[in-house]
Amino acid sequence: MGWLSAVARAVLPSATREWVDVGPLDEYPAESVRCVRVRGVDVAVFHADGRLAAIADVCPHMGAALSEGVLHGDGHVQCPAHDMRFDLRTGRCPESPMYTGRVYPTRVRRGRVFIRS
Numbered sequence: 001m002g003w004l005s006a007v008a009r010a011v012l013p014s015a016t017r018e019w020v021d022v023g024p025l026d027e028y029p030a031e032s033v034r035c036v037r038v039r040g041v042d043v044a045v046f047h048a049d050g051r052l053a054a055i056a057d058v059c060p061h062m063g064a065a066l067s068e069g070v071l072h073g074d075g076h077v078q079c080p081a082h083d084m085r086f087d088l089r090t091g092r093c094p095e096s097p098m099y100t101g102r103v104y105p106t107r108v109r110r111g112r113v114f115i116r117s
């Protein structure tokens with residue numbers, strides 16, 4: 001990435017987002033989580049209830065890996081360090097609104113998983 005692209009990403013992050021191929025859907029078994037690296041960021045991809053959901057694999061509280069947390073049926077992942085929960089659709093933490101995880105749109109095309117980052 002050139003310096004101009006880096007500046008554009010910093011100033012207008014949504015303008016430079018793109019769909020990144022993170023592998024075949026077969027590598028995301030149902031009821032599992034997989035950590036992938038997307039444009040230099042670790043992202044936890046949860047496959048639960050027939051849906052894929054992606055969130056940065058760094059807890060916004062103190063940095064624990066959310067991919068090692070517990071996924072609840074209500075669509076929240078519980079951090080393994082201090083038990084805060086994060087909504088996989090919004091990234092919001094119901095226990096403390098000051099902490100929000102970064103979530104990423106996901107999609108499947110022709111049997112492959114893509115994350116918009």
Ligand code: FES
Nearest residue numbers: 059061062079082
């Ligand atoms: S590091 Fe995740 S809740 Fe504290």
